[in-house]
Amino acid sequence: MNNSIKLNQKNLVEIAHKIPCPTYDRSKLKTGIVHVGIGGFHRAHEAFYTDRLLEDGSITDWGICGIALLEFDTKIYNSLKEQDGLYTLIIKELDGSHTKRVIGSIVEYLYAPENPTTVIEKMASSEVKIITLTITEGGYNYSEATQSFDFTNPNIQYDLKHPEAPKTIFGYLTQAFKLRKERGLEGCTLQSCDNIQGNGHMAKRMLLSYVQKAEPELVSWIETHVAFPNSMVDRITPATSAADIENLKASSGIDDAWPVVCEPFKQWVIEDDFTAGRPAWETVGAQFVEDVVPYEKMKLSLLNAGHTVLGIIGALMGYDTIDESVHNPQISAFLKNYMDIEVTPTLGALEGVDLDGYKKSLLERFGNINIKDQIDRICSESSAKFPIFVLPTVNTNLEKKGSIAFASLVIAAWAMYSIGKDENGKALNIKDAMKSILNEKGLAASTGDPKAFLEIETVFGKLKDSPTFVAAFTKAYKNIAEKGIATCVVEQNNKALNN
Numbered sequence: 001m002n003n004s005i006k007l008n009q010k011n012l013v014e015i016a017h018k019i020p021c022p023t024y025d026r027s028k029l030k031t032g033i034v035h036v037g038i039g040g041f042h043r044a045h046e047a048f049y050t051d052r053l054l055e056d057g058s059i060t061d062w063g064i065c066g067i068a069l070l071e072f073d074t075k076i077y078n079s080l081k082e083q084d085g086l087y088t089l090i091i092k093e094l095d096g097s098h099t100k101r102v103i104g105s106i107v108e109y110l111y112a113p114e115n116p117t118t119v120i121e122k123m124a125s126s127e128v129k130i131i132t133l134t135i136t137e138g139g140y141n142y143s144e145a146t147q148s149f150d151f152t153n154p155n156i157q158y159d160l161k162h163p164e165a166p167k168t169i170f171g172y173l174t175q176a177f178k179l180r181k182e183r184g185l186e187g188c189t190l191q192s193c194d195n196i197q198g199n200g201h202m203a204k205r206m207l208l209s210y211v212q213k214a215e216p217e218l219v220s221w222i223e224t225h226v227a228f229p230n231s232m233v234d235r236i237t238p239a240t241s242a243a244d245i246e247n248l249k250a251s252s253g254i255d256d257a258w259p260v261v262c263e264p265f266k267q268w269v270i271e272d273d274f275t276a277g278r279p280a281w282e283t284v285g286a287q288f289v290e291d292v293v294p295y296e297k298m299k300l301s302l303l304n305a306g307h308t309v310l311g312i313i314g315a316l317m318g319y320d321t322i323d324e325s326v327h328n329p330q331i332s333a334f335l336k337n338y339m340d341i342e343v344t345p346t347l348g349a350l351e352g353v354d355l356d357g358y359k360k361s362l363l364e365r366f367g368n369i370n371i372k373d374q375i376d377r378i379c380s381e382s383s384a385k386f387p388i389f390v391l392p393t394v395n396t397n398l399e400k401k402g403s404i405a406f407a408s409l410v411i412a413a414w415a416m417y418s419i420g421k422d423e424n425g426k427a428l429n430i431k432d433a434m435k436s437i438l439n440e441k442g443l444a445a446s447t448g449d450p451k452a453f454l455e456i457e458t459v460f461g462k463l464k465d466s467p468t469f470v471a472a473f474t475k476a477y478k479n480i481a482e483k484g485i486a487t488c489v490v491e492q493n494n495k496a497l498n499n
C-alpha cells in the first residue's frame with residue numbers, strides 16, 4: 001500500500017483514526033525507568049503494561065528510556081528513533097483476529113556504543129528510579145562450570161580497563177552507581193526481566209562480583225542503596241516477520257519499521273521490593289508477591305523448557321514453527337509426559353496455582369496457529385537456556401532418584417542438532433554464542449563417543465560425572481542415531497504408558 005502513513009509523533013492524530021493510540025501527553029512524561037534491551041519482549045511486556053498505566057491515569061513519572069546496549073541493536077535503535085519511540089503492538093488472538101495499538105511509553109532511546117557517557121548519566125539521573133533489564137539468559141555472564149561470574153569474557157576484561165566507555169551492562173551499572181554515590185543521590189531498583197531462576201538474585205550476585213573487582217569501595221553502597229526484586233515475566237513474543245510489517249500496512253495503512261507481535265496471554269509476578277518507588281503496575285494486571293521464586297521455577301521449567309523440548313525435537317524432525325511441533329500428537333504427548341513425570345514432582349508447593357490448568361493452558365498457547373513462533377528463535381542460544389530451563393530438573397531428579405529419561409532424550413537430540421543438520425539432511429540455522437564448541441562436541445559425539453557432548457562444562461557443569469545421567473544420555477543418543485527421533489519419542493511415550 002503506497003499511501004500508508006509513517007508511524008511517528010507528528011502523524012499520531014491521523015493514525016488514531018485507524019487504530020488506538022496513546023491519548024496521554026507523551027511530552028509531559030518524566031523518565032522514571034531506564035530499560036536495557038528494547039527488543040520485542042520488552043515492548044510486548046513491560047512497555048505494554050506501562051503504556052496501559054499511562055493511558056489509565058494521571059501518572060507522569062514513569063516514561064521509559066530504552067537503551068540499545070549492543071551494536072547488534074543498531075537496527076531497532078534506528079527504527080525507534082525515526083518513530084519517536086512509537087511502535088505498534090499486534091496481539092494475535094486465538095480466533096485469528098489482530099488487536100492493534102500504538103504504544104507510547106518509550107519516550108527516550110539511547111544508543112550506548114556511540115554515547116556511553118550519555119547512557120551512564122541517564123542511569124545516574126535522579127529522575128530515574130528503576131533500571132529494568134532484558135539482556136537475555138546469557139547476558140548475566142554466569143559460568144555453570146565455575147558457578148560464578150565469568151571474568152574470562154573479553155568484554156568484561158575490556159570494561160575493567162575502560163570504565164568510562166564500557167561495553168557490558170556490568171560496566172555501565174558500575175559507573176552509574178558510582179556517580180549516584182559521588183553525587184549523594186538516592187539509590188534505585190535494578191529489576192531483571194529475564195528468564196532466570198531468581199533473576200534479581202542473579203543480577204545482584206553477578207553485579208557485585210564485577211564491582212568487587214572494578215570498584216570494591218562501591219560494594220557496600222550498592223548493598224544498601226539498590227534493590228533487586230525477583231520477577232517472573234511471561235508473554236510469547238515471536239520475532240517480527242516481513243509479512244507482519246506488510247500486513248500492518250495493508251490492513252491499517254500504517255508504515256511501522258518494527259512492530260511487535262505477541263500472544264494475548266501475559267503475566268508479570270514481581271517481588272514488592274523497590275528502593276525509590278514504582279509504578280502501580282498491579283492496577284493493570286501485574287501481581288506483587290512476597291516470594292516469586294516458586295512461580296519462576298514453574299514457568300521456567302514448564303513453559304520455557306516446554307519450548308525447548310518442542311523446539312529441539314521439532315527442529316530435528318524438520319518443523320519450522322512451535323505450533324507445527326506441538327500439533328504432532330506424539331510430540332505433544334511427550335511434552336505432557338515430561339511435564340507430569342519429570343517436572344511436576346520437582347516443583348514445591350504453589351499456593352493458589354492450578355498446576356494442571358497451567359500445564360493444559362501451555363499446550364493451548366504453544367498450539368496457537370496464529371502465532372507461528374519460530375523454532376529458530378526458540379533454539380537460539382540453547383547453550384544459555386538448557387542450564388536454566390532443563391538441567392535444574394535433571395539435577396533434582398538425579399538427587400531424588402526421579403525419572404530423567406525424557407530430559408535425556410531432549411539433551412541427546414540437542415547433541416544431534418548441534419551437528420547442524422536435521423534428520424532430512426537440511427541445514428539448521430543455529431544461532432548460539434557457543435555455536436563452534438557445540439558443533440565440535442556434537443561432531444565428536446557422533447563418532448562413537450556420545451558423552452563427548454557433555455564435556456562442555458560451562459553448560460553441563462558436573463553432569464558428566466553422574467554415571468546415571470551419562471548412561472541415560474548415551475542410551476538416548478544411540479537410540480536416536482539408530483532409529484531416528486520420531487521413533488524414540490513414540491517409544492518413550494509407550495514406556496511411560498506401561499509404567
Ligand code: CS2
Pocket residue numbers: 195233234235236237303304305307308377378379385
Ligand atoms: C522462549 C521464551 O526464548 C525462549 O526459549 O521460551 O522467549 C518465551 O517465549 C518467553 O519466556 C515467554 O514468556
